[in-house]
Amino acid sequence: MAAIGGRHPLGTSAALHRRRRIDRLMRGSATAAAILAVAILGIMIGTVVVNGASELSIAFLIKDPPGGSLVGVAGGGIANAIVGSALLVVVATAIALPVGVLIAVYLTEFSTPRTARPIRMALDLLNGLPTIVTGIFVFGLLVASHGQSGIAASVALAVVILPLITRTTQEILLLVPKELRDAAHALGVSRWRTIAGVVLPGALGGILTGVVLAVARAAGETAPLLLTDSIFSARTSINVFGAAIPNIPIDIFSYSESPFPAEHAKAWGAALVLIAMILLGNLTARAMLSRQRRRLGWMPTSQR
Amino acid sequence: MDANEPEVERRDDVMASNRLQVDSSSGAPAVPLVIGAKESAPAPPTEVVFELLDLNVYYGETLAVRGVNLKIHKNVITAMIGPSGCGKSTIVRTLNRMNDSVSGFRVSGEVNYHGHSIYASGVDPVEVRRRIGMVFQRPNPFPKSIYDNIAWAPRILGLKRDLDARVEQALRGAALWDEVKDRLRSSALGLSGGQQQRLCIARAIAIEPEVLLLDEPASALDPISTASIEDLMQDLKQTYTIVIVTHNMQQAARVAERTAFFSLDDAGDGKRAGVLVEYDETATLFTRPADERTRGYVTGRFG
Amino acid sequence: MSRRENTALPREVVEIGVVAGGLRRMVDRMGDRVAFGAAALASLAAVALIALVIDRVVSGAMPSISRFGIGFLWQTTWNPSLSSGVRDSNVYGAGVLVYGTVVTSAIALVISVPLGVAIGVYLSLLSSGRLAGVVGPLVELLAAVPSVIVGLWGIVVLAPALHSTIDPALHAALGWLPIFGKPGTTGLGIFDAGVVLAIMVLPILAAITRDLFANVPRELKDGALALGATRWEMIRGVVLDSTRSGIVAATILGLARALGEAIAVTQTIGAGTAIHASLFASGDTLGSRIAEQFIGAVSKLQIASLFYCALILLVMEFLASIGAQLIAGRSVRVRGAVI
Known part of the structure; x- marks a missing residue:
């Protein structure tokens, strides 16, 4: 940088040098904070990949855990937990999706400010509900009387993802141009036909994105399952109304609390499977979302 | 603050006579281009603050402004007029490096301030903006009190002595003191649009810049507020060099001594860019324009 | 000019419009009512769900509430033992847990608020568009990592790293403060859980x-x-x-997240039973106590006391949510795990 002397009309004073140093320091700190967050993510995923890769094999994915009273032994897999987790998540989504979409439809198509307020507030509270409290709620609702079961776990997960599905759906519904609705109304098309024939199809991609995100979220939830479906077993179950169903988060939690190195290794293996599924889901959702938003003319907040 | 004695620019502009856009401000007598024009207006007696030499402004690959040569004189109000998109706002934002943060922004040619390029390496844009103040199209007071709006910049610049006096002086300078002296601690957002704009002017002059760039300062205001801003400019030019961008020709005619007319033109390559068509005394530009395009614009609007 | 001429309509809309007839109209009225009814019912269900959550949690906690009253909040005895020979057997108080919850969350905020604001500044004001387009989503992905995996990483990687670097440094520099007592070389503690929570709150x-x-x-x-x-x-x-109130609201929302996290804390806090002055010692939080003891609970009163813990969390969360709304209005919404 060329030095500019004091005689120059735009010469840099000592005071400005000091202000510039502070400016650089603070901007550097903000950049460093961002790098730190990315580094933490990188280290975290890196650790899971490095530790999980040695455990991961075809057998790990298609075999059940060693049964009987064997603890701390190597071998076996988490096939039953993968099946179980998939089942729980599918049932949870099947419960939360219609309700969530209907709420979003109500908020965007029917509500008045007066009726929207309590609903929004309820959704905010649901969204902030600690998932362990969700778990204890479903315990009080279902498990205390009927015991742990797949359906109890799915209900708990549905409560967790309901606000998420509602919000993504609502965000997309708001992007469906108002003119389209007005035009449909002007043609004498009834409200429900407009919603079913114009609004929802226009928002389908966005709703699917919300579903993918919700699935990714539900797949990793552990706290609600701990109280509603905390079985750790070699059994495979596909009956959601029957006894508890083995699943991946509980496997990881149990293995991570274990004193045996062989089980720690399995925790990493299961964590790798889970995180791969979740990251894949998130990246897919992100790609879908940006396509949806482009299609509907959404601008990121930073460009508004 | 006047530690840096400005270097007076008195270079004869011999090139000017070769150009269509005659700069009659130089020491040399201007060449009358229009037959019938009796004489060109005399050059203002003051020194040159800004000199633009072959200025091109690019946004990415797009040429926004082409080949502008222009001198701006001290303690003179210079207006920039022209149709929208002609690059007048781009140029005024180039004068204090406000375009630096626009992605793809690039200049070629010279923007000299007292003979020194403001785009030279080693020139800090922060220092440029501190010397060359700017008031924007829409009033943009900070969401702070009236007092803090004015005092904020002096504080960060280290001008903390007699801050109250400085604030009062700035508000008086912007003809706002009497209206707000009893509510300096209340929010600036409670002021009317015209008051807000005068607050923004007060904010700008509180750090004693040399130049004030006004980018369509009255376009968002009602006629009464506009008139008060225009009156204010006449007072301010005693102390400051003022450049005003306006889309309102009457306004330029009312306030400015010199006016530059910009237009969109293509240089034969099919790409349209802003060019300086004509620059002269305001009266001359409006009554006896040298260029057909100026005449068309000026009469089209008036007629 | 009619609307029809200036709006490009999908073909289906026009077709539906054209065939709208008499019988159709009757069906439409019904359809409208059904659509409205179903949407309103679902929305009502969301409100009812919150009421149901409160009802279930309160009624589950009732035996413990009537037994220990409000003193449950600060009593520090938590003794699930049922043998009559032991003093204070089957007596519960959440004092240790409330302390642990507040302190871990405070640590999380002390770390994550400046970092989070700095990242917000970087993403919105400093980074060029392309880089922000990469860094932003990566920071959000951090929020998508399940807490059980963050906790596992906390046990295996983060805690040992803290124990060998930050903990001794803090003790050396600020050891005269009792909170930075002599760090143990093994074992997990409140500080570890606080840092793990900070990582989880940061992306929010x-x-x-x-x-x-x-x-x-x-x-x-x-x-x-x-x-x-x-x-x-x-x-x-x-x-x-100009965004101070928004930053405060964001902090409260981050606080709510930290207060309620159970799994990752359970994994890293060391399941202590007493209040220690030093942050490097073990402790426990409301959420993690529920996660640890619920399934193995030996008495109805213990279960009710865990419900009581959940109730405290619920009240904290409601207060935080309402507080954030009051401070920032609707300008700040809790964002989902991602996007």
Whole structure:
């Protein structure tokens, strides 16, 4: 940088040098904070990949855990937990999706400010509900009387993802141009036909994105399952109304609390499977979302 | 603050006579281009603050402004007029490096301030903006009190002595003191649009810049507020060099001594860019324009 | 000019419009009512769900509430033993847990608020578009990592790293403060859980503050720069200053997240039973106590006391949610795990 002397009309004073140093320091700190967050993510995923890769094999994915009273032994897999987790998540989504979409439809198509307020507030509270409290709620609702079961776990997960599905759906519904609705109304098309024939199809991609995100979220939830479906077993179950169903988060939690190195290794293996599924889901959702938003003319907040 | 004695620019502009856009401000007598024009207006007696030499402004690959040569004189109000998109706002934002943060922004040619390029390496844009103040199209007071709006910049610049006096002086300078002296601690957002704009002017002059760039300062205001801003400019030019961008020709005619007319033109390559068509005394530009395009614009609007 | 001419309509809409007839109209009225009814019912269900949550949690906690009253909040005995020979057997108080919850959350905020705001500043004001397009989503992905995996990583990687670096450094520099007591070389503690929580809260704060800062009008930022401010002076004087209430609201939302996290804390806090002065000692939180003891609970009163813990969390969360709303209005919304 060329030095500019004091005689120059735009010469840099000592005071400005000091202000510039502070400016650089603070901007550097903000950049460093961002790098730190990315580094933490990188280290975290890196650790899971490095530790999980040695455990991961075809057998790990298609075999059940060693049964009987064997603890701390190597071998076996988490096939039953993968099946179980998939089942729980599918049932949870099947419960939360219609309700969530209907709420979003109500908020965007029917509500008045007066009726929207309590609903929004309820959704905010649901969204902030600690998932362990969700778990204890479903315990009080279902498990205390009927015991742990797949359906109890799915209900708990549905409560967790309901606000998420509602919000993504609502965000997309708001992007469906108002003119389209007005035009449909002007043609004498009834409200429900407009919603079913114009609004929802226009928002389908966005709703699917919300579903993918919700699935990714539900797949990793552990706290609600701990109280509603905390079985750790070699059994495979596909009956959601029957006894508890083995699943991946509980496997990881149990293995991570274990004193045996062989089980720690399995925790990493299961964590790798889970995180791969979740990251894949998130990246897919992100790609879908940006396509949806482009299609509907959404601008990121930073460009508004 | 006047530690840096400005270097007076008195270079004869011999090139000017070769150009269509005659700069009659130089020491040399201007060449009358229009037959019938009796004489060109005399050059203002003051020194040159800004000199633009072959200025091109690019946004990415797009040429926004082409080949502008222009001198701006001290303690003179210079207006920039022209149709929208002609690059007048781009140029005024180039004068204090406000375009630096626009992605793809690039200049070629010279923007000299007292003979020194403001785009030279080693020139800090922060220092440029501190010397060359700017008031924007829409009033943009900070969401702070009236007092803090004015005092904020002096504080960060280290001008903390007699801050109250400085604030009062700035508000008086912007003809706002009497209206707000009893509510300096209340929010600036409670002021009317015209008051807000005068607050923004007060904010700008509180750090004693040399130049004030006004980018369509009255376009968002009602006629009464506009008139008060225009009156204010006449007072301010005693102390400051003022450049005003306006889309309102009457306004330029009312306030400015010199006016530059910009237009969109293509240089034969099919790409349209802003060019300086004509620059002269305001009266001359409006009554006896040298260029057909100026005449068309000026009469089209008036007629 | 009719609407029809100036709006491009999908073909289906026009077709539906054209065939709308008499019988159709009757069906339509029914359909409208059904659509409205179903949507309203679902919305009502969301409100009812919150009421049901409160009802179930309160009724589950009732035996413990009537037995221990409000003193449960500060009594520090938590003794699930049922043998009559032991003093205070089957007596519960959440004092240790409330302390642990508050302290871990405080540590999390002390670390994550400055970092989160800094990341928000970076993403909204400093990074060029392309880089922000990469860093932003990566920071959000951090929020998508399940807590059980963050906890596992906390046990195996983070805690040992803290024990060998930060903990001794803090003790050496600030050891005269009892909270930075002599760090143990093994075993997990409150500080480990606090740092894990900070990592989990960080992306939430970064995402909310990013949007907050990006929505500060460009004219204000330009106005500050035009006065000869450096970028940092502009950020501090205009951006941070004008979004103070939003930052506070974001902090409260981050706090709510930290207060309620159970799994990752359970994995890293060391399941202590007493209040220790040093942050490097073990402790426990409301959420993690539920996660640890619920399934193995030996008495109805113990279960009810765990419900009581959940009730405390519920009240804390409601207060935080309402507080954030009051401070920031609707300008700040809790964002989902991602996006």
